[in-house]
Amino acid sequence: MMDASQVAQVTEMMYALRNPAGVPTFPIIFMGLGVLTFALHILFVQIMLGTSAITIFGSFSQSPYWRRLAAAMLEIAKVSVSVAIVVGVAPLLFVQVVYDPHWYTSNVLSADWVIGFIIILIFAYWAMYFYYFTNGKNKDKTAQPKARWSMMLSLALMLVVGFIMHSLTSQMLHPELWKEWYLQNGVLDYSGSQLHAYNPWRFAFFISMAIPVTGAMLVTYRRFKMVREDADMGYLNWAADLGKTWIKVGSVIATVLYLAWMMTLPETAGSFATSFWGIIGGVMVLFFAIWAQVRLQGEAKFCSYMALPVALVIGLIVATSREMLRYSILNDFFHYDFMDYKIVMDWYSTGLFFLTFAIVGGSTLAYYLTIAWKAGQTVGVYTPSPAVNRMGTIALWIMILWVIQFFVAGIWTWVQ
Ligand code: HEM
Known part of the structure; x- marks a missing residue:
C-alpha cells in the first residue's frame, strides 16, 4: 500500500496535468451527461x-x-453499430473534459491501440456490411446465408474494440502506476504499444x-410486429419466449460477473464493493430477471414495450455505480x-448545447423514429401522411436555422 507522501505526489501530478x-460550465453537468450518454x-x-x-447462430x-x-436481427445489428458509435x-x-489528466495519459500510454481502435472498428463495420450486402437482398429469409465468416469476424473485432475501451478506462484508475508503465526497467517506453490494465470480470x-x-429487444420485436396484418404469431411468440429466457438467464449470469468484478477491485477502491453504489448496481441487474418473471407473463402488451426502457434505467444505475467507483478511487483515495x-462560465455555449440537444435533436429524432416505426408496421410500401411530412420539413428548417446561427455567432465573435 502507498504511504501518504506517495499519494500526495500522485495527487500533485494529476493536478499538474x-x-x-478551465471548463465552460459546472463540472457536474459534464459528469451527468457523461453517465447518461455512456448508458446509451x-x-x-x-x-x-x-x-x-x-445472426451468427441463426446462420x-x-x-x-x-x-x-x-x-431480422441483422437489420437491428447494422443500425445499432452506427448508433453505438455515434x-x-x-x-x-x-x-x-472532466478527467483530462487521466484520459489523455491513458491514451498516450497505449497510443498504438487508440489509433488501432479506429482501424479495427472500420474493418468490423465493413465485415458486417459485407455480410449484409451478400445476404440482405435474399427474398427467402430461411435460405442458408453466405460469407458467415465475415459476420463472425465483425463480432470478434467489435469485441477487440470494446476491450481497448475497457483497458483505457482501467488505466485511468491507476495513476500510481503511470510512471512505472512509462519507465519500464529504467528504459522510457515511448511506443504506446501496450495495454497495461484490465479486469476480465x-x-x-x-x-x-x-x-x-x-x-428485451426480442420481446419488443414481437410486440412491435404483432400488429401487422401478415404477422406470423407462431414465430413471433417463439422469439419473445426466447427473449424472456435470455433476460432471466442473462441477468443472473451478469450479476455473478458483477460480483466477481466487485471482488477484484483494486485496493485503492477501499470498501466500494460493500457501499450503496457497489451493491445497487448488482441488485438492479438481478432485478431485471425478477421483473421479467413477474411482468412478462403471456401477451404482456404494455410491459413488452417497457422491456428496453427498463434495461436502459438499469443501465443508467450501473453507469452511475461505475462512475462512483471512479470517483471513489480518484477522489477518496488519490484526492483528485x-x-x-x-x-470559466460560458452561458452561450452551455445554452446552445442544451437547446441543440432538445430542439434540433428532438425534432430530427421525432421525425426519423416516426418514419421507422410506421414503416416497420406497414405491409408493403409505406407512404407518410401530410402530418409526418410536415414534421420532416420542420426538422429541416430547424437545422437550417441552427447552421445560420452557427455562422452568425462565429462571425460576430470573430469581428468583436
Ligand atoms: C463498436 C464497438 C464498441 C464496443 C464493443 C464498446 C464497448 C465498450 C465497453 C465494454 C465499455 C466499458 C468499459 C469499462 O468501463 O470497463 C465502453 C466504454 C466506452 N466506450 Fe465503447 N465500445 C465500442 C465502440 C466505441 C466507440 C466507437 C467509441 C467512441 C468513439 C466508444 C467510446 C466509449 C467511451 C467514451 C467509453 C467510456 C470511457 C470512460 O468512461 O472512461 N466506444 N465501450
Missing part, C-alpha cells in the same frame, strides 16, 4: 453484440425460425449484459476531485 483553461452507448453496444450473435442453424430471426463519441467528449460483465438486453475544476 489538468487543463489550466453501452445499451446499443449490447444490442449490437447480442443481435450479431443471433448455422437449420431451423427456419432461427434463420428468420437471424435475418453515442460513444458523447461520453468520450465528457470524460476527456468487469469487461465480461459489460459484455454479458448483451444477453438480457437482447432478450473533478468538482473543483476551474469554471
